[in-house]
Amino acid sequence: MARYILRRVGQGVFVLWATFTIAFFVLYLLPSDPAALIAAGGGGEVDQIDPALLEELRAQHGLDRPVIVQYGDALWQAVRGDFGASYLSGAPATSLVAQALPETLKLTGVALALAVAGGALLAVASVFPRARALRQALSALPPLGVALPTFFVGLLLLQWLSFRVPVFPAIGNEGAISLVLPAVTLAVPAGAQLAQVLSRSLRGTLGEPYVETAWAKGAGRGRVFLAHALRNAAIPAFTVLGIMVGGLLGGAVVTETVFSRVGLGRLTVQSVNQQDVPVVLAIVVFSALVFVVVTLVVDLVYPLLDPRIESSGITESRRSTAVAA
Amino acid sequence: MLEIEGLEVGYRTPGGGTYRAVRGIDLQVRAGEVVALVGESGSGKSTTAHAALHLLPRGGRVTAGTLRLDGRDLSALTGSDWQGVRGRHVGLVPQDPTVSLNPVVRVGDQVAEVLVIHGLARRAAARRRAVELLAQAGIDDPEARARQYPHQLSGGLRQRALIAIAIAAGPRLIVADEPTSALDVTVQRRILDHLGSLVRETGTAVLLITHDLGVAADRADRVVVLEQGVVVEEGPAARILTDPQHPYTRKLIAAAPSLASSRLTVSHHAATDGATSGDEGSTTGLGAEPPARAARETVPVLELDDVRKEFALPRGAGARRLVAVDGVSLAVGRGQTYALVGESGSGKSTTARLALRLEKPTAGRVLFQGTDITGARGGELRRLRRGFQVVYQSPYASLDPRFTVEDIVTEPLRAFGVGSASERSDRARALVEDVALPGDVLRRGARELSGGQRQRVAIARALALNPDLVVLDEPVSALDVSVQAQILDLLVRLQAEHGLTYLFISHDLAVVRQVADQVGVMSRGRLVESGPAECILLDPQEAYTRELVAAIPGRRALEKLETA
Numbered sequence: 001m002a003r004y005i006l007r008r009v010g011q012g013v014f015v016l017w018a019t020f021t022i023a024f025f026v027l028y029l030l031p032s033d034p035a036a037l038i039a040a041g042g043g044g045e046v047d048q049i050d051p052a053l054l055e056e057l058r059a060q061h062g063l064d065r066p067v068i069v070q071y072g073d074a075l076w077q078a079v080r081g082d083f084g085a086s087y088l089s090g091a092p093a094t095s096l097v098a099q100a101l102p103e104t105l106k107l108t109g110v111a112l113a114l115a116v117a118g119g120a121l122l123a124v125a126s127v128f129p130r131a132r133a134l135r136q137a138l139s140a141l142p143p144l145g146v147a148l149p150t151f152f153v154g155l156l157l158l159q160w161l162s163f164r165v166p167v168f169p170a171i172g173n174e175g176a177i178s179l180v181l182p183a184v185t186l187a188v189p190a191g192a193q194l195a196q197v198l199s200r201s202l203r204g205t206l207g208e209p210y211v212e213t214a215w216a217k218g219a220g221r222g223r224v225f226l227a228h229a230l231r232n233a234a235i236p237a238f239t240v241l242g243i244m245v246g247g248l249l250g251g252a253v254v255t256e257t258v259f260s261r262v263g264l265g266r267l268t269v270q271s272v273n274q275q276d277v278p279v280v281l282a283i284v285v286f287s288a289l290v291f292v293v294v295t296l297v298v299d300l301v302y303p304l305l306d307p308r309i310e311s312s313g314i315t316e317s318r319r320s321t322a323v324a325a
Numbered sequence: 326m327l328e329i330e331g332l333e334v335g336y337r338t339p340g341g342g343t344y345r346a347v348r349g350i351d352l353q354v355r356a357g358e359v360v361a362l363v364g365e366s367g368s369g370k371s372t373t374a375h376a377a378l379h380l381l382p383r384g385g386r387v388t389a390g391t392l393r394l395d396g397r398d399l400s401a402l403t404g405s406d407w408q409g410v411r412g413r414h415v416g417l418v419p420q421d422p423t424v425s426l427n428p429v430v431r432v433g434d435q436v437a438e439v440l441v442i443h444g445l446a447r448r449a450a451a452r453r454r455a456v457e458l459l460a461q462a463g464i465d466d467p468e469a470r471a472r473q474y475p476h477q478l479s480g481g482l483r484q485r486a487l488i489a490i491a492i493a494a495g496p497r498l499i500v501a502d503e504p505t506s507a508l509d510v511t512v513q514r515r516i517l518d519h520l521g522s523l524v525r526e527t528g529t530a531v532l533l534i535t536h537d538l539g540v541a542a543d544r545a546d547r548v549v550v551l552e553q554g555v556v557v558e559e560g561p562a563a564r565i566l567t568d569p570q571h572p573y574t575r576k577l578i579a580a581a582p583s584l585a586s587s588r589l590t591v592s593h594h595a596a597t598d599g600a601t602s603g604d605e606g607s608t609t610g611l612g613a614e615p616p617a618r619a620a621r622e623t624v625p626v627l628e629l630d631d632v633r634k635e636f637a638l639p640r641g642a643g644a645r646r647l648v649a650v651d652g653v654s655l656a657v658g659r660g661q662t663y664a665l666v667g668e669s670g671s672g673k674s675t676t677a678r679l680a681l682r683l684e685k686p687t688a689g690r691v692l693f694q695g696t697d698i699t700g701a702r703g704g705e706l707r708r709l710r711r712g713f714q715v716v717y718q719s720p721y722a723s724l725d726p727r728f729t730v731e732d733i734v735t736e737p738l739r740a741f742g743v744g745s746a747s748e749r750s751d752r753a754r755a756l757v758e759d760v761a762l763p764g765d766v767l768r769r770g771a772r773e774l775s776g777g778q779r780q781r782v783a784i785a786r787a788l789a790l791n792p793d794l795v796v797l798d799e800p801v802s803a804l805d806v807s808v809q810a811q812i813l814d815l816l817v818r819l820q821a822e823h824g825l826t827y828l829f830i831s832h833d834l835a836v837v838r839q840v841a842d843q844v845g846v847m848s849r850g851r852l853v854e855s856g857p858a859e860c861i862l863l864d865p866q867e868a869y870t871r872e873l874v875a876a877i878p879g880r881r882a883l884e885k886l887e888t889a
Contacts, residue, residue: 208424209419209420209421209424209425210424210425210426210427210428212380212417212419212425213417213419213425213426213427213435213487213490214427214438215378215380215411216378216380216411216412216416216417216419216491217411217412217438217439217442217490218407218408218409218410218411218412218413218439218442218443218494219408219412219438219442220405220408220442223442227430228427228430231427231429231430232427232428232429235429305429306428306429307428307429307474307476308428308429308474308476
């Protein structure tokens with residue numbers, strides 16, 4: 001088990017390194033001059049800066065060195081948790097990310113909970129009822145939810161529940177109530193995606209012979225659906241959940257922009273627009289880190305859901321206690 | 326116990342019509358009696374069984390008839406009333422044990438669930454009782470098994486667990502739907518023996534659904550024969566076997582490999598057709614092998630010389646390597662059929678893959694027509710493949726559903742760039758005719774064909790390149806008995822006409838008896854016994870072979886008749 005985790009962590013480190021390297025060189029190839037951006041400090045005309053000042057800034061930030069030396073230096077600093085200072089504000093890139101993070105975590109956390117609860121409920125509801133028409137109507141919802149763009153859902157919610165009937169604030173980060181609309185916006189596509197996978201998988205498991213065995217035992221509808229079909233159907237849906245967590249971070253970019261919320265998404269948009277390379281690099285590597293961690297957690301939880309899957313190295317006794325827990 | 330009168334079941338078809346699967350069946354199962362419902366796929370036997378449990382698949386509906394259990398009319402029951410009947414009064418032993426247990430729930434809990442559902446025991450007591458039930462179903466070390474998950478148990482053990490589930494609440498009737506068709510014959514025999522003694526002890530009635538008249542005759546007091554949703558004949562098992570009245574029953578008996586006793590032969594006109602290419606194939610009854618044959622054919626078409634195949638196991642699985650094939654040597658002479666027999670996991674399919682050089686042996690040599698092809702690779706191996714072709718078990722999985730039959734049959738020709746488009750098309754027509762399919766199937770998709778027709782297409786494809794050797798990997802196990810018989814006839818005729826050499830892989834000794842010249846019996850990767858078919862089947866030397874021969878269904882019934 002320990003060896004398995006160690007190997008997976010090693011793979012994760014590789015992914016992070018690869019992400020950093022690709023991002024570094026892509027950003028380096030951008031046509032803009034970092035020195036000019038630093039000099040401008042987020043505003044002002046880049047053209048009018050004194051060339052001597054630019055030279056000085058380049059020397060100061062080590063931008064006059066060969067790219068490979070810059071890369072090595074940046075990588076070494078990044079390993080120590082330092083992504084350099086923002087070109088715009090001069091603050092460390094990592095602390096900018098850290099500042100923006102809590103708001104985004106709140107948003108994505110609530111959205112994830114909504115998506116899982118809503119998606120699972122919708123999936124069961126689109127399979128469980130006896131009435132065929134109801135099942136069909138409910139089955140049509142997930143594809144619709146997946147198809148709607150995030151910004152469009154956001155704008156609709158704003159229009160109805162904020163401007164026309166002012167129930168929720170339209171923008172800002174003030175209190176829990178300001179979280180409702182953006183979280184719902186973010187949850188809709190994610191929940192719909194989950195519902196789609198789960199209901200398809202549920203329909204599949206309902207046709208499985210072991211479900212017939214359950215019926216033949218005299219089990220009632222609820223028991224057959226929840227104890228037998230849903231437990232098995234949840235396994236593929238769980239994989240989607242892992243991918244979804246990463247997707248929520250991407251969705252946060254749009255949602256935070258639409259609702260003018262402070263957060264990682266807004267910071268991303270800002271930094272990309274202003275070509276604030278250190279901050280962009282920090283955000284990219286952070287996102288990769290989230291993916292790596294979530295994937296590892298999903299893989300470790302998988303054997304607990306499905307006894308047929310063994311994380312290599314997990315022993316029999318370890319597994320039985322884990323399932324019982 | 327169970328009385329069915331005038332039962333009719335219909336399925337909604339996509340066109341909006343109704344397909345009548347069961348058309349007015351009368352059936353009685355008395356207390357303590359075992360009644361076998363026999364028929365081929367589409368005969369309505371499974372539908373009848375499911376109707377007795379009110380478990381018809383979506384779209385299925387009982388349209389007429391009454392159903393009584395212990396004198397109680399079940400026709401008027403609502404869905405939730407049925408919950409009290411299923412499991413409690415009628416138990417089901419399902420068809421395929423490998424997929425009929427919930428994979429994420431411990432075996433013991435699945436047995437205990439029946440008792441909890443019917444309020445017969447509380448959780449902890451139900452768990453203890455489940456262990457007893459597993460023991461009753463013939464499972465050793467039931468406490469440990471109860472804590473395991475289904476995938477950790479063999480198919481036979483899983484079927485025993487399902488039997489424990491079926492008997493848990495002490496039902497008066499058990500519906501067993503092809504309970505052992507997915508299992509190896511020796512396992513099948515032990516499980517049916519055990520089920521038989523269980524129901525005798527408790528006086529439980531059994532409705533046994535089976536496609537195999539041999540199994541029915543062995544196990545049932547009475548046999549009911551179904552054809553297309555209608556009962557065509559019923560009576561005591563011994564009478565049905567010895568004195569069948571209805572032509573369909575006679576056809577089933579004639580087709581049942583387990584009840585036939587000798588090798589298939591080719592009718593005369595076919596034999597003379599094939600005389601130029603290979604008269605050896607046009608054999609002959611038991612023990613009538615011409616002695617000249619072995620002398621004339623000095624170089625075997627296929628020779629395996631002490632081949633061994635190991636597979637690496639994933640780390641953490643205990644032993645590092647699995648030895649699938651362990652020092653197997655065999656030779657198949659031209660025009661002969663060498664049958665490789667064994668149960669699942671015996672290594673027979675891996676041996677076939679080695680012969681086809683789809684796998685490379687870990688040690689040993691593979692010789693094709695005297696040439697060592699063990700190390701052949703790339704273009705050389707590809708050229709060699711023209712000489713050996715394969716027919717797989719499932720004609721449903723081995724034909725591309727998007728191809729027309731012509732595409733399928735000519736694909737090997739296209740792969741080797743043989744002939745022009747019109748020549749290939751002519752060849753396809755000849756091949757289809759050769760396997761006795763009507764010419765118009767060429768334009769149709771494989772999906773539109775029946776299982777037997779599909780297997781004919783697969784055989785035609787294997788013959789497209791005029792191979793010397795055809796490896797037949799369980800070619801009839803996925804088919805109905807009467808279709809099985811037709812395909813076996815076809816294979817024997819083609820062998821005679823084209824001088825084909827067969828490596829015939831099968832778990833079914835009864836089928837092997839009908840086609841094989843030589844038989845090799847495999848167990849745990851080793852060839853435990855081999856020799857001429859009649860010697861192996863009539864006078865097996867090894868204990869394992871004897872067990873296999875004894876397990877052929879239908880044998881018990883035949884012996885009973887002989888002694889009577």
